Amino acid sequence: MKELRIRRVGVLATATLCAAAIGATAVGASASSADKQDDVATITMELEGKNVFFDGPSSIDSGEELAIVNNTNPRQIGPHTFTLVEKSELPKSKQEMKDCAKFKTEFCVRILEAHKVDLKKGTVGKPSVDVGKTGWDKSFGKKGDSWVAETEGEEEDRVVSAKPGTKLFYFCLVHPEMQGKLKVTGDMSVAMQLSQVL
Ligand SMILES: [Cu+2]
Numbered sequence: 001m002k003e004l005r006i007r008r009v010g011v012l013a014t015a016t017l018c019a020a021a022i023g024a025t026a027v028g029a030s031a032s033s034a035d036k037q038d039d040v041a042t043i044t045m046e047l048e049g050k051n052v053f054f055d056g057p058s059s060i061d062s063g064e065e066l067a068i069v070n071n072t073n074p075r076q077i078g079p080h081t082f083t084l085v086e087k088s089e090l091p092k093s094k095q096e097m098k099d100c101a102k103f104k105t106e107f108c109v110r111i112l113e114a115h116k117v118d119l120k121k122g123t124v125g126k127p128s129v130d131v132g133k134t135g136w137d138k139s140f141g142k143k144g145d146s147w148v149a150e151t152e153g154e155e156e157d158r159v160v161s162a163k164p165g166t167k168l169f170y171f172c173l174v175h176p177e178m179q180g181k182l183k184v185t186g187d188m189s190v191a192m193q194l195s196q197v198l
Contacts, residue, residue, distance in 0.1 A: 039065075040065045040066075040067050040157065041056070041057050041060050041064055041065065041066050041067070042056060042066075042067045042068075042069055043055065043056030043057075043066065043067070043068050043069070043082065043170075043180065043182075044056065044068075044069045044070075044071045045068070045069070045070045045071055045072050045080045045082075045149060045172070045178070046071050046072065047071075047072040047073075047076065047077050052072070052077055052172075052175050052177070052178055053178055054082075054170070054172075054178055054179070054180040056180065056182070057182070058181065058182065058183060059182065059183040059184070059185050060160050060182055060183075060184060060185065061160070061164075061184075061185050061186045062160055062161070062162060062163060062164045062166075062184050062185070062186040063159060063160065063161075063186065064159070064160050065157055065158070065159055065160075066136055066157070066158060066159070066160050066182075067155055067156065067157045068082045068147060068149070068155065068156045068157075069153070069154075069155045070149035070151070070152060070153065070154045070155070071152070071153075072152060073152050074150060074151060074152065077175070078174050078175075079124075079148055079149060079150045079174055080148070080149045080172045080174055080175065080178070081111065081115070081146055081147065081148050081149070081172050081173040081174060082146065082147045082149070082156070082170055082172065083111055083140060083144065083145075083146040083147075083170060083171055083172065083173055084136060084137075084138060084139040084140065084144050084145045084146065084168055084169070084170050085139050085140045085144065085169050085170060085171055086139045086140065086141050086169065087167070087169045089107050089139075089140060089141065090169055090171055090179060091105075091108075091171070091176040096176070097176040097177055100173065100176045101173070101174060101175065101176055103119075107140070108173060108176075110140065110142065111140055111144070111146060111173050112173065114126070114129045114140075114143065114144070114146060115127065115129060115146065115148050117148075124148050124150065127147060127148040127150065128147050128148075128156065129144070129145060129146045129147070130145055130158065131143045131144065131145060132144075132145065132161075133161040134158075134159070134161060135158045135159035135160060135161030135162075136158050136159070136160045136161060136162060136168065137160070137161040137162040137163075137166075137168075139168065139169065145158075146173075160182075160184060162184045163184065163188070164184055164185055164186035164187065164188045165184065165188060166183075166184040167181060167182070167183055167184070168181070168182040168183075168184060169181050169182075170182070
């Protein structure tokens with residue numbers, strides 16, 4: 001069991017602070033690539049001034065490795081999640097984001113539960129949740145792929161197992177204004193052949 005750096009009070013304070021800044025926050029991932037390693041696509045968690053956001057590519061090939069890297073200090077901004085989410089479930093309004101960060105919405109509580117978060121103890125029982133096929137493919141709904149970043153510099157690498165043509169939407173449960181979209185590209189016919197063989 002890993003210890004969360006920021007306890008409930010810290011998380012809520014952060015979330016409230018961020019909710020206040022939502023109006024001014026730039027949402028979404030830019031097309032720039034943070035080339036930490038040459039051939040691994042990377043989405044980073046960033047903090048600039050009061051803006052907290054994901055920075056990463058807008059598309060990726062199916063079967064490629066995708067790394068998520070936390071470039072922020074949890075003492076400043078709290079932990080993050082990188083959570084795949086169905087487009088319809090993304091919190092949109094300021095109020096929806098606030099309610100999600102305060103775990104008032106059933107959908108957001110589901111993600112919390114998937115990570116086996118104990119708010120009283122401030123612990124995350126299961127930082128890596130990988131359902132569906134191994135790798136990044138399954139969006140919440142009921143179950144989905146998600147990762148909790150608790151420390152600065154922490155990284156999670158998984159292959160993109162979603163089919164070409166899929167759009168993966170993602171957000172952070174702690175700061176729901178952190179959102180992004182990833183188009184999964186690649187040769188559909190190769191993917192079809194593969195799925196017949198496997
Ligand atoms: Cu976050």
